[in-house]
Amino acid sequence: MIILYSIAGIVLLLDQLTKFFALAYLSSGHIPIVPHVFHLSLVENTGVAFGFFRGHPELLTGIITVSVLCLFAFSKFFWRETLYRRVAYGLILGGAIGNWIDRLRFEHVIDFLDFRVWPVFNIADACITIGVSLFVLAAFRGR
Helix, strand or coil: CHHHHHHHHHHHHHHHHHHHHHHHHCCCCEEEEECCCEEEEEEEECCCHHHCCCCCHHHHHHHHHHHHHHHHHHHHHHCCCCHHHHHHHHHHHHHHHHHHHHHHHHCCEEEEEECCCCCCECHHHHHHHHHHHHHHHHHHHCC
């Protein structure tokens, strides 16, 4: 369990720290890191993945609050799981909490990683995606 919660904590810390800097330094627009490929661009996402369900912040916050509570409650069942699955769950839990904190504070999620060919996202989104991908890989590989 220590691994799962440590991963979640690290993800949460990195997510909130990078969002703090995004808010502090990207308010004037975007910064090209690799022109036409990768920029840092501040976006306030009121929806969920890819901006779906915009305009319903109270409903989304409620649904996501229940989801985070369920993720946290189910984490107790992972003490027997493989290290691989505990890491995956920790990535998902930390990312979910990071985005949930944004919704509670701002009624939107702070996104800033902009690859120009994909919707702008953040560290929490990336960790959730990696965690889910690890679960899918684990399902294909078996226990």
